[in-house]
Amino acid sequence: MLKADGVTKRFGGLTAVNGVGLEVRKGEILGLIGPNGAGKTTFFNILTGIYKPDGGTISFDGRPIHALPSFRIARAGMMRTFQNIRLLKEESVLDNVKVGLFGKTGSGLWAAILGLRSAKREEEEVTARSLATIERVGLKGREREAAGSLSYGDQRRVEIARALASDPKLLLLDEPTAGMNAAEVQEMTDLIRAIRGKGTTIVLIEHNVAMVTGLCDRVAVLVHGEKIADGEPESVIAKPEVVEAYLGKPDEEVIAVAAHS
Amino acid sequence: MLIQQLLNGVSLGFIYILIAVGLTMVYGVLKLLHFAHGVIYMVGAFAAMAGMTYFHMYFAVAFLFALAVSGAAGMAVERIAYRPLRGVHPITTLISGIGVAIFLENAFQVAFGSDTRAFPETGIDVSIVRLSESVSLTNTKLYIITAGLAGIGLLYAFLKLTRLGLAIQAAAQDMRAASLMGVNVNRVVSVTFFLGSALASAAGVLVAMNFNSLYPTMGAIPGLKAFCVVVLGGLGSIPGTIVGGLILGIVESLSDGFMTGMVVDKDAIAFLILIVILLIKPSGLFGKNIEKV
Amino acid sequence: GSGAGGSASPASGKNEGASAKPAETIKIGWFGPLTGATATDGTHSRDAALLAVEQFNKAGGLNGAKVELVAEDDQGKPEEALKAVQKLVSNDKVVAMVGGAYSGPTKTAAAKIQELKVPMVIAYAVHPEATKAGDYVNRVIYAGPIQGKAMADYAVNDLKKKNVAVLYVDIDYGKTIYGAFKEEAEKLGAKVAIERPFKMGDKDFSSILTAVKAANPDALYVVGYYNEAAAIVKQARETGIQAQLLGVDGFDSPKYLELGKTNTEGSTFTTSFYTSDTRPVVQSFVKAWQDKYKGEPDMLSSQSYDAATVVLEALKKVGADREKLKQAINETKELDGTSGKITFGKDHEVIKPVVFMTVKDGKFQFVKAKTYN
Amino acid sequence: MDAFFNPYYVDIVVFLIIYMMLGLGLNLMTGYAGQVSLGHAAFFGIGAYSSAILSTKAGIDPWISMILAVVLTFLFSAVLGLPSLRVREDFLAITTLGLGLIIQSFFKNADITGGAYGIDSIPPLSLFGTKLDNTGVLVVVALALLASIYALRKMTRSRIGRAWMVIREDETVAKAMGIHTTYCKVLVFAIGGAYAGAAGALFAHKMSFIGAESFGFTVSATVLSMVVVGGLGSIRGTLFGVTLLYLLPELFRLFKIDGVDMKYIDMYKMMLYGLLMVVVMRYRPKGIFGKTGMKTKSCRAADEDRSADRETKGVKERVDPA
Amino acid sequence: MLHIRNLHVSYGSIHAVRDVSLTVEEGEVVTLIGSNGAGKTTTVNAICGALPAKGSIEYGGKPILGLPTHRIVEAGIAMVAEGRRIFPKLTVEQNLRMGAFSRRASRSELARDMEYVYGLFPRLAERKRQMGGTMSGGEQQMLAIGRALMAKPKLLILDEPSMGLAPIVVRDIFDTIRTIRGQGLTTLLIEQNAAMALSVADRGYVLEHGEIVHHDTAERLKSQDIVKKAYLGGSA
């Protein structure tokens, strides 16, 4: 459903993403791993149109999207979360999630000013769907709290709810479990599985190798902006170059941690 | 004539630079929308005048006196009107600053009257410095240019070479993190205001002396122009402040010298240029815009 | 009181009645800028009008009834002037008004005042349209074109200048005077070498003056107020311009000499008032001003004093009836004002001599006076 | 009707309402959509001049010229709002300030606007051939205000209203969530401008004379102060802020205060005005009616700490609420 | 060296930290674990003077509660804050220099310490002139830790230092914690990765809903059932 080819992005002298080709198949959970600064987030930013690539093509559902503005890509059904949480902190959780449904709705100002039935109905629908999504990510009952006053982990859930509310075809998650403990990671893993269960394709960036191997159908590895591996999780993380660049030499401890999930 | 006009522009530009260096610290570096800068500039001019007229100081003493008075006034403004507003929408600072400006302008009108008054005799005679047959400059303008260069030098040394300079930049970006580094943020901000305001008052004194006039609302327009210069240069950039000031001065001087019957006046042209430059370079001439998502 | 002073508020019919006794104070309104950039002028104007009223009361008032001046700030803004006028009429029930404001506010107020049928005498606003509002509005300062014409006549015929540079302030004051000057000067065979507008509050004129110098004029006519004029003369000398400096009544303030210092020497300008005028009315005004406010009165104060005097004289004649007052004001003739003998023409503009003054030995000195129309 | 109401008080209210409409438009732009504007007087002027020119020079009926003026301001504002799309948001205050000065300068120098002489003899509003008196004008502006408030409420609570809110808080997020930020920003400028245009048109016909000095930076700054003092993003706040700052000087006019030197009374008035701005900001930094917190939990003022996203926001040095 | 007694912190009506008492002795590594929203960050923010709190906090025998942050830092506490909070528009090197602000160190001393940090995180050495704000998430985390070390603190507080870091770096960081501990530095460590945290710590506290529910040696905590289940991902 998503096909990137030769995607490149440079910042001054630094090539953050270098000729990356990646295919995402419908219905899968694809893990994107790699050392810090490998270009994973940058790659997401290119996919979602926040950065314009310096080279390469991207097609989504058979349509080229690399030249489209962000909001069009979002409306085409690709939603994301941000590594550095970007919520509207003073607004309620509910209002934050409603934002995610913008592209799915269409009533304009006149409808609102004139109080048209269609606008009202649409608004009700937005509320209902948002509430349902909030429940799905496990924040039921906290709809009215200011997003900024939630703890870090809960803020991540709101981020996911916002991206999820519009039932995107493709969901991009940037480190969804950062700052969560093992039990919470487990919950998040279940949530992501459930989301996929409803037909949403998922690409996720993670540093929790245990989780990635347990959850993902496929894993791609970026190092220094280049893709060095792509395939079955177990086989990928066993590759020596991946071990060297990302995991460090195998060590009981890492394996021990990984074994827990 | 063109050369003379360019020189006029440069010397006018240095007046703007002199006013803007102080603002570069406060607005450019600290990112505080400080609309009372023009008023501080006025306070400086009046302090020097009062020092000479009422306390019979020599010009040089009065000049230092003005720096001290304005510096203190700037610190007080920050303390009273800006500090309580940290962490809220920056526009509140702007409004608070406008309030301070209105207050002080009118207080000075009560104290000194709203008339324009002449600057006291400084003992410096205006003389004309001939650079060539047809190009000349007054000595007072040379002082302004010198002071402008000195101000810029001071700013550079302060920001680039001192620990405090770095701390100011850090505090501007993230006050909490700066305090976690052991920076006494309040003190750093106060010092910045002191220096920025002292520089503003240097400008006020020299301009009042050069044009032999001062009045309580004298800071309004220079204050706005200083904003224009700081933004034009790209917030907080030292070369930006110089180039911004020169552009403004030269544009005004050329439009005065060569154009007539326009639908907009020279101040408007200055802002027109500002907008055009910002459209081409959205972060100002020497500004950097970096965003990581 | 004579029957004429019946009611203090004839315009709002219902409000008159038993309460209106002849011995009540009679209110005259004044509005102008008391705050803001032009507050100095407004304050002088108000002070002058106050002085006139005070003297009037001291001389017995209107058959024992005191006159009170109610002053309102218009902040130099038209909409504030509109409200000020409305307040003076509705709340203070003034019988007449002195306009101590600049052009914009005066224009707005003039239309309103005509509608409310309250007579007004404009002190110093020169907007050409201001008196077109109707028969309730007169002006004691001559309209801009007169000054321009007078200076053209003087520059070309008396001083034999042929090539004049003009700098004018970019408001109606500057544009009106300059327009008339140019027309007349060209008619008389002189030429405008270069013209440049400037703004109130401008300080640095070096570029304009460099351009002026390049045009090599034999006279430099500056149409503006003393602040900028002082800066211009100072910088003109620094630029090395030796041309004869000509000006307008905006120069006529002691501040011009204070700010321009010796550079003002020799500049000649048109005005309508000079403190060295030996006529008793002028001398007593100057004396009273000095006693009350210190310093010397300027042109603007004299105009405001005269505007108030016009109103007070009419009041003396016909009493506090707006309709009659209007009539009496319109018929003002040869009234001995501080700025000459004041007569209102059919167009409600003043007819009085234009005075030429020059700076000599650091003082304003009378040159000549001539009536134009 | 003027027989029943003191026309002076009526006039105060008329101008008060005109300022309220200016304030509402600015609040929409700045409070709801985060686009700080220091050039609001320009839109006010465009509305006033459009209606004045159409009704004097083209002889169009004032009612129609006012409607046309609103449409024209809407269009002009949309165009003038375009730079806001390019310019970094913390420079917007300065660019709009510049725009304001440029446009005022145009009013002052162009032929069509009467240049330095302004435009006079603007026809007053009349109904069935009779000129509306002060009270009649009050009724008209009051109706206009009610309509403005109603529309503003509806707009800000609509889907586009939510988009404005997101743009104010975080433009990157807005884009990533499918919001057409360009369109929304131009739209908010156009609507905010149209509000000012309506205020301007009413102003012109009320004044009968307009000149460039009525549309300067002071007006922009005053209106912004009113909106911020009242509370950004609050309709009640704007109404209150305008009333407070507008009536303060008027009170001085009504009650002469004894014991102070009359010579300086008006300066004391302005000092108090400035002081009030400082004091309100100091003790109610979000304005008198500003949101102090969320429905249930309160975000503390030192809330910066929560923000893990602070480092990225910091890079852009956002002007909008952090 | 750090003694917290009966600490209470509230956000308006939210009582986020209740009656927390905690000690960190000289040379120890103490870890504070707990789920999202338990109040860990709130506790350390109170230590650093960023939040008004009730109770008592003593450091080196002196009360520090109520002191302004910069004074606390000058007394020798450095913190790696949640969310990293590096200075986005300062370069990597300037960020590190800011870290040493409270020390007034000489130029050569600074250079030496900087080399030490570059040794720990070679990536930073490669990027000396890059703006902090454009670094990747993990790179920023390294910078934040490096910056705190530049202060040569006596007590180092780390709020989730491993967040967002690649496994290889996490291991490096925990190695670093072990190393600096060997050098006598005292550490208060907040971690979600409880297994890792308990492996370097001497003692641990478990915080739930703002209250300390367990505290014990790291070894013993590791083997407690509840801890295993909730924080170590032990099979339920």
Ligand SMILES: Nc1ncnc2c1ncn2[C@@H]1O[C@H](COP(=O)(O)OP(=O)(O)OP(=O)(O)O)[C@@H](O)[C@H]1O
């Ligand atoms: N706007 C920018 N300007 C300059 N350099 C940038 C910018 N954005 C990213 N970089 C650099 O590009 C590289 C890739 O960054 P990116 O954020 O994509 O890494 P990442 O793979 O997401 O790492 P992490 O796992 O640590 O989040 C980094 O070295 C970063 O410093």
Ligand SMILES: Nc1ncnc2c1ncn2[C@@H]1O[C@H](COP(=O)(O)OP(=O)(O)OP(=O)(O)O)[C@@H](O)[C@H]1O
């Ligand atoms: N600014 C705030 N306003 C209101 N409530 C807050 C605020 N900051 C934190 N809280 C609340 O205080 C509680 C503790 O938050 P804290 O950030 O200390 O948790 P934490 O243990 O650090 O969690 P995490 O592991 O997610 O970082 C949470 O319930 C949170 O919602």
Ligand SMILES: [Mg+2]
């Ligand atoms: Mg990343």
Ligand SMILES: [Mg+2]
């Ligand atoms: Mg935390």
